[in-house]
Amino acid sequence: MTLTATAPPRSTGTPAPGRPRKSIWSYWRFYLALSPFYVLFAVFGLYPVASTILLAFQKWDGLGPRQMVGLQNFRFLIEDSTFWLSLWNTLVLFVMSTAPTLTIALVLAVMLNSAIRFKGVYRIAYFIPNITSLVAAAIFFAAVFSTNFGLINSGLRALGLPTEDWLGQPWGIKIAISTMIVWQWTGYNTIIYLAGLQAIPTEQYEAAKVDGAGPFRTFFSITLPQLRPVVLFTVIISTIGGLQTFTEPQVMVGETGGADQSGLTTVLYFYNTAFRANDYGYAGAIAVSIFLLVLLFTAINWRLFRGRSTE
């Protein structure tokens, strides 16, 4: 999201040229108006973040004194196979959920854009999964994938196919979790893409029609390039959300992450390290690496999409 388009505000608080410069105290109202956010951020944002970064270089069980240990936590992190497993799980879940979500969303949005009636009703129905509580949705999807009476297994039985112990095996867990994420986020992204499609000037489509371009050429040469900033937005939102997946596995398969720890995401591992094992220093190191990962992925997305569009 860029801020370049904002015009400099003309304002009653600006000293007009020629008038004597006002003292900084004359602006107190403005600073007071801004202060709630910055005070809260200092106490509940800046201080804890700085403290976590310091914590990443310390050993602390939450009760005794903090002990500086240098890079020990990070050295341990690099050799910790559970950490790498959690990272792998997070990335696999991210791909397994984001790829179908954004693809289906784009198809639905194109379809919705060409529909004339009932648009409003569809939009509300598609948005509802996104405002549904994660905990309730996770309970629901755990029931759907349940071995004994789950709908999926009932469906398989009805088709004469063998049933699966979905939540009892590694890939089943990943499929169940990503199905839930796809359900929760496809509609949201559809609505975002639809708004992007509606913002494309119709003259471009008319010009393409005159040139004799078919629906597929039109889609790939006009629709997709025009949608690029919107796609960037959805990819960044999905990345930030995907790298922080926690509630789905925690509710569906529990804090261990289930069979082979297949549902153990990095944030779940962080939670266990901090609030179950009380190993706060190591948890700090995990938190710092999650943050760096979010920054890295956001930067990659940005380059992939923005880089090409400026050429």
Place this chain on the structure above:
Amino acid sequence: MNRGRGILLHVLLTIAGLLCLFPFFWTLVMATNTTSDIYRYPPKFTFGSQFDDNVRHVLENVAFFSSMANTAIVAISTTLLVLFFDSLAAFTFAKFRFPGRKTLFVVLLATMLLPAQLSVVPQFQTMVAFGWVGSLKALVIPAAANAFGIFWLRQYFQNSVHDELIEAATLDGCGFLGVYRHVALPSARPALAFLGIFTFVASWNDYFWPLIVLTDPDHLTLQVALSSLNKAHGVDYSMVMTGALLAMVPLVIVFIVFARQFIKGATEGAIRG
């Protein structure tokens, strides 16, 4: 478009819509039947008459209504505080100049990049120090103002509040707060509505932080209570699904009432980006 393709289009769009809504239907089926009705093949697809019993079981096992009341208190007070603090800051950023304005705004944007995990451990220690562990204050106060809302409303104020109006109000003798109340707030109603619903929904569904900071099992929010119900009585599916249903429904109703405004707001943010 010819007629056949039009019908096919609506069939596909309707299937997608039904898939979105199916969990609510199926949750209702499970919540109105007994667990043994659910545990059978072929599954029962019709509503039963066990809803009252299931609700009673939920209430026996968790303090459901007090959790819901806690959630409502947190969501409503967070929303009101966010609307007030964010709009005041956003209006200041949008319409006034003062030393340090740019720097402060860049700091505000940067804060949006920080993931929750990065602050949660020391934040918990802060709550211990303040004596707020287990208290609803721990949920409301840290969330009382946020960068997203200020960023969002600032754009709105810039585009919709004209400087002439501010000047006129100032000439009429309005001070800073007067201009905020009589000029800024009335013209930002749609944006405030979106931010309000957004904050309310996020607060209602919040799970990670309440799970950590609410330590008293008799004093939880809905999401944490639901999760602990699921953990302790996961085999009693009809009861757990009843709990899930009760936790989802109020929010869905709030959403449907405000849906148009909310969706409009949510998409504007993405498109403008």
